[in-house]
Amino acid sequence: MKRLILIDGSSYLYRAFHALPPLTNAAGEPTGALFGVVNMLRATLKEKPDYVAFVVDAPGKTFRDDLYPQYKANRPPMPDELRAQVQPMCDIVHALGIDILRVDGVEADDVIGTLATQAADAGMEVTISTGDKDFAQLVRAPDGNGGGSIALVNTMTGSRMDSDAAVIEKFGVPAGRIVDLLALMGDTIDNVPGVEKCGPKTAAKWIGEHGSLEGVIAAAPGIKGKIGDNLRAALDRLPLNRELVTIRTDVPLEQGPEALVLRERHVDQLRGLYARYGFNQALRELEGGTVGAEVAEKEPGRARGTGFATATAAAPEGLDPALAAPGQYETVTTVEQLQAWIATLRAAGSFALDTETDSLDPMRARLVGLSFAAEPGRAAYLPLGHDYPGAPAQLGYEQALDLLRPLLADPAVRKIGQHGKYDLHVLRRHGVAVAGYADDTLLESFVLDSGNARHDMDSLALRHLGYTTVKYEDICGKGVRQIPFSQCALDDATRYAAEDADITLRLHRVLSARLQAEPQLQAVYRDIEMPLVQVLERIEANGVLVDMDELRRQGADLSRRMLEAQERATALAGRSFNLDSPKQLCALLFDELKLPALVKTPKGQPSTNEEALEAIADLHELPRIILEYRGLAKLRSTYTDKLPEMVNPETGRVHTSYHQAGAATGRLSSSDPNLQNIPIRTDDGRRIRRAFVAPPGRKLVACDYSQIELRIMAHLSQDPGLLGAFASGADIHRATAAEVFGRPLEEVTVNERRAAKAINFGLMYGMGAFGLARQLGIDRGQAQDYIALYFSRYPGVRDYMERTREQARERGYVETVFGRRLHLEYINARNAAQRAGAERAAINAPMQGTAADIIKRAMIAVDAWIADHAQRARMLLQVHDELVFEADEEFVPELVSRVPELMSAAGDLSVPLVVDTGIGNNWDEAH
DNA sequence: GCACGCCCGTAC
């Protein structure tokens, strides 16, 4: 069967123009869109079509303009940057041997529609390559009778639609009803107004209920609500809309599809064009044969994934060839197969493990399958929960997990994962307690390359193996039309899942070798990060109890006060406006009320942030009202409204996720929900903490390090003054004030202590005189004097900071007391602002990072101790310098005596590590 | 309708 590919050139040119950064070649000519189109074309040609056409719009009026004079009236002219790329694009397309079709008075869509229909009628297999969803109306599956087919591919997203089923999956209606759908939706780009507020979902729903556009029109009088009114208002123009969105399949063309033969490419012309525009990869392919062959061999006949993202990088130099060889994957569906694999994995002594599920939330996800790899290139996928029409028989959960349990629970068999904490959760919740979780490629990468790299598997595979992984999207789609993993075909699932285990194993080979060569980093990885995985998994599983009634009460109170503030704001402004909109606020305050715009956002706009509003609060009443409103709105939207939604229905508790590779300094981060930024500084905010409670008979206990980062600064700098202050147990900010302002401790004023505190914190963040002046509301010269005075009293600190900057410049990284490194990409940047930023990060990272190391070590020690008392106490939360526990009331004394000891012992510094504790029925009281 | 960038604000 002959194959025809029709490329929607205009669509790709625009999309590439918007999607890619504004690249230029050496001569300064814009090349971004061109680059995108060229990559797309190269990928398309790898499909080896018999016929190809690159179709573009031609100038001139079309039949649609006659039907509807406002058609496309709102379109801005083509940007110059893009216009400049049109001719080069045509040159390249031509040199590739592809015909360019441009028909006067006919839009590209209609040319494509006509050619596609003619070709399919003649029995060809037609692919339309476009980003425009409207073409879905042309999709037609092979009739199995010698008739042709029309499929749609979008090489930018990798999606493919080749049957009514696929169209229905994406749009909720079959190909034949797409025009009805589009008529209802309208198209703002083409200036075709549809039914207001009617998107694809509503349109599909109506068509589903009433059969067709005619059905919907007939049913219009009975459709309720605002949207029903909108529909009735639009009734008259719906037939015209449909005509406008219908792609013509019968325009007269001079030549048929059989004339569009793909010709031999002009290598010399291409070489010149690629060189001129700096397309080095394309150039290499031209000279060296076929770069893409490897991908094609690995995934024969695969039509998708030919977008920009899949350019296959060469394997890094020096990579063990075994780690670059293609993989062979097996789908395990019988007991015999599974037993054979278990024997293989056990014999190997270590293996990579990965789970597939139906959710990203590890506390809700249901297991769909497991994959394993014991040697590079050999991996298996064990499907358990694939459920779709025609799904092959699979092993039962219980049977399979019973067979696997001894292996997974055996601490002597080492398991390797990528972000294994997730898999540990899932398996635990399915009755399997994994032991021997020994290596994690996410954490290996995090420890090795913190600061200058991403650590997700796709990035790691490309960086360390030169390998482009199968993306989840390729298998399951994305957006609203994404299907759960349990509904994807077993061979697709195996290709994806087994690859995950395979790649994890290969990555571990590469990364563990690198760690081996760095004993300090190896120690951070082996003694801190890996043991912490199970600790975090337990903390997350514990969750924290939330008093929903308390949140509801607070939410209602906040709403009432927000309304009051809003009414007062409206009265003051003399008109209504959206208090949540910084843009509208700007217009009101700075244009209408002519208040001075004293603060600018990073983009140079007038800012309405707290500082800006405070600055004009004495000139007008409104700014204060807005500040009041903002404070209330933040609490309600972020906390009282959202937290109840996050309660897990199975456990009745809130389970945050801690990200072990979340912050480059080594700190954890928390999300879904973020429990590390619950308010504490204002009374209203603090009240939120009353909703984090202990169940009856239990208490919450909070233990926090006192001034840990400043103590680390004392340790790192070995400054005698600072060391002495901490040794004496003095209030550190008061002691600093006494030193800087030259008076006895007892004579330090409140303001002096405040200034000293600002200096102490500011220095740790690399703050300069400018920042200190702003913070304290003093002039810059005075701030400079304070800083100079500080450094003269604490010269060790000054020397330490200079040493740190120097080390960062020389080595490109800084390190913590425990040897954790943070790489600083911009430390020697030409751009002064970038460089200054990197220097501040360099100053801060050893302190923040050492504190993170210490509390992580403490968590491991506390977890080990608490394991013996698991019924009586649980660790619930970590907030950078604080650990929160829930304990039986009778156990609290023991906890309060033991935990601070363990926390203090987690670091061996030149100053004491002091831990404060609090006990209460809720988190607020426990402080 | 959705994805994304911006602005803003919360924590340590």
Added chain:
DNA sequence: GACGTACGGGCGTGCG
């Protein structure tokens, strides 16, 4: 440009 590390909500805009 000016204070480090995070996460997240609401708004406004672009999408071809």
